Amino acid sequence: xxxxxxxxxxxxxxxxxxxxxxxxxxxxxxxxxxxxxxxxxxxxxxxxxxxxxxxxxxxxxxxxxxxxxxxxxxxxxxxxxxxxxxxxxxxxxxxxxxxxxxxxxxxxxxxxxxxxxxxxxxxxxxxxxxxxxxxxxxxxxxxxxxxxxxxxxxxxxxxxxxxxxxxxxxxxxxxxxxxxxxxxxxxxxxxxxxxxxxxxxxxxx
Numbered sequence: 001x002x003x004x005x006x007x008x009x010x011x012x013x014x015x016x017x018x019x020x021x022x023x024x025x026x027x028x029x030x031x032x033x034x035x036x037x038x039x040x041x042x043x044x045x046x047x048x049x050x051x052x053x054x055x056x057x058x059x060x061x062x063x064x065x066x067x068x069x070x071x072x073x074x075x076x077x078x079x080x081x082x083x084x085x086x087x088x089x090x091x092x093x094x095x096x097x098x099x100x101x102x103x104x105x106x107x108x109x110x111x112x113x114x115x116x117x118x119x120x121x122x123x124x125x126x127x128x129x130x131x132x133x134x135x136x137x138x139x140x141x142x143x144x145x146x147x148x149x150x151x152x153x154x155x156x157x158x159x160x161x162x163x164x165x166x167x168x169x170x171x172x173x174x175x176x177x178x179x180x181x182x183x184x185x186x187x188x189x190x191x192x193x194x195x196x197x198x199x200x201x202x203x204x205x
Contacts, residue, residue: 009122012115012118012119012122013119013122015111015115016115016116016118016119016186017038018115019111019112019115019116020037020038020116020186020189021034021035021037022108022112023108024104024105024108024109024112024197024200025101025104025105025108026104026108038182038185038186041181041185042178042181042182042185043178045177045181046174046177046178046181047174049177050170050173050174050177053173054144054145054146055142055143055144056134056141056142056143056169056173057131057134057142057173057176058142059134059135059138062131062134062135065127065131065180066128066131066132069124069127069128069131069183070124070128072120072121072124072183072187073121073124073125076117076118076120076121076124077121079113079117080113080114080117080118080121083110083113083114083117084110084114105197105200109193109197112193113190113193113194116186116189116190117186117190119186120183120186120187120190123179123182123183123186124183126175126179127175127176127179127180127183130172130175130176130179131176133172140165140169141169141172143165143166143169145166145169145170
């Protein structure tokens with residue numbers, strides 16, 4: 001079961017990233033910016049905030065972010081069910097070229113919306129799990145990372161343990177910020193692509 005779960009999550013991530021650069025006509029952007037736009041946009045503020053948040057996330061932020069993420073999980077799940085229920089292939093044994101194009105666009109948009117929104121739900125869950133570490137282990141995850149310096153002399157077991165703890169704390173803070181930025185990016189992408197698709201659909205008439 002765990003192997004199957006990891007495969008499903010890997011496939012979801014791969015398809016979500018692919019549909020980030022694929023339009024409803026199935027045209028894929030192959031440019032550097034098209035392939036790495038989300039990563040660049042999300043990594044830069046994540047690094048800046050990581051340096052600014054010396055003591056990590058306070059309890060108010062953890063509570064606020066957890067509430068928002070929980071609400072988003074419910075909304076995104078409902079949205080996926082709604083979009084899948086709304087998609088209906090053209091019921092015509094001999095469709096013309098326009099009907100074929102419209103059916104292809106509807107099919108591609110449904111897959112794009114489903115994969116990106118589903119991946120957003122996974123990111124919300126992962127971010128919640130990492131944020132819960134601040135509640136379960138409040139003291140180590142609120143440590144001021146600037147109080148420690150890297151010293152290669154007189155390395156002992158305590159130094160190694162401190163290094164591992166600091167590395168874990170830094171990784172947790174970066175991933176939380178990065179995933180939150182990715183969730184915001186994906187949400188804006190889904191909303192804007194929905195408006196664009198609805199505009200195209202209205203213009204058909």
